[in-house]
Amino acid sequence: MEETLQNEDIEQDRRSLPPSPRSASSIRSLVRSIVSHRVGRSPSAGWEILQPYEVMKAVEEKDIIFLMEIRDKAFPLLLQSSGGETPLVHAIRTGNKDVAIVLLGAFSRWINYLEDADIQKPQTQSYLKTLRVGLKLAINEGLAKSQSDLIASFMQTLVMSEGDKWVYSQASTVSRALNAGTEGKPVRVAGDAVRRFATKELGKADLIASLEDYVANATADLLMFGAWANALQTIKGAPMPSYYFARDDRVYKAFTERLDAHKADIKRSCSRRLKWQLQVLRDGLEGRSITYRVCPHQLV
Template structure:
């Protein structure tokens, strides 16, 4: 192609030279003084010949095109670089410290121990050594020892204040006067020696209602604390006394009035105390029915859902008493504690059906701190051999999960209930 272009260029150059020679010859033989017509006639003669012989020279354009094609082929053979990303500075999140990792690992130990019970073989459940290590000696500091039960019972013995000589039962107006003067000492004396006076209604008004109506909220909270203290020191034999049941009903009326006035915002434990009083005063029939329902679910094994049954029963009862379902949100811990107690009472009912020597757990311990747990753990420890001989492997596993989970001190009662639901209600 280049050779053809060069040959064509040579021809064009020869044609241009011929035209130049003709023009030079003409100018040499003719003078410029001659008329212009002679020059024009010469041009008319030579111009057609030059047009036929002369063509444009595109050699430089062709060379440029060839060079561009060569560069394009070289460019296609090279890798195409990617577009550069714009820089965006960022700070990577640091890893947690070893102290935090260790603390989180310790918190997961109790949950892992409970889950490991699911994978234990039946032979390990029968072995005496494994029973001793899991029942009597705590495997982690989160589990309380069984021997703490006696100390616990000694710590809750009701103090017996000595009534001073010449003590006279105060009148209602004296109680009202002590409230108006904010006389805490006088109210404490009345609480210790004549507690029922704090519940007496005169002109359809109790001391608690009077304190709230005159705006003495601090005195109302003090009286509510006295009610809770009196309830916590009740023993099993006290519930057989008619006077105690009358006081419980009077306390329930006072607590309901305080809740209707919104005093639970100043006293977070008010609703819990109210629910506890309801169970003690007229909740025995409901409690027995709920225990029977949970016990039936425990006996179903893998098909039962004891945790769900216990929680639904408690919420239905308390919602009916409070008349407002949203009030239950303020006592989630109390509901969870009551749910754990119902589970242990239901499991122990199954034990009493199979072991005649098993004694019932007192119902007045229900939802009162960890008293049900202490009784459950202590009675299970004392009947350990009978339980291995007469109870099914499934029931033994369920009781072991309850004891280990409720005994975890590092977890709150809500977390304990979640673990129990994962283990006992799973299909």
């Protein structure tokens, strides 16, 4: 029973990750990693004084079950450096890709489960800061090792860890670009914001398909955030939830629901340019998938 629950827990963490292409061989490798560690182990001196080297040893041995126990009982240790490396960076550097995916899933799950009240706590902010730094290092290391299918997942987790502040700040910048029309180059402004956010090294990844897919979707989401923010200058309505950002098609659904709910107000109160932009975004992004890579060219 315990083994079944642990395997289900691992599957839930895997589902917490943003979609990333997986080969048949990598899936088989992950299954072997799980099966080969059926019996969990305990830290040598108890959970209260678990040592960072024990976490690194679990990474090297691909002891996924033990890492999941650390997640539940001593989560901060998954963020702590040992020998100048975090467990995530160490997993990538040593080629333990399956462990890196499990760790990323654990981080994503932790962020998803944060309550609004918890985000403002100093301890939580400290963890988020450490997580952001570690993920940026992991992005650089992943690029160096050409493990490109993890980059989009790293990007999304970085955005999730940043919270409301970054999303709404960039949406405000994009809204001003939209107000300037095509001269404001809103698509470029939104795309540049996403690229700058992760790390200065991200420019080396221009040809990585999974990264370009993520950047395109995040760019489109920022455009919808910005356009709706402009609409709220003249009509009354609910803002776009920041936690929808770059998570499948949630932003588009929320965007179109708001357009439908406030159709009359938009027609009566919004400028001709804004009404055109809202319609272009609605039509241009309809039916997009998580790999949609083209923003409406009319807005460029």
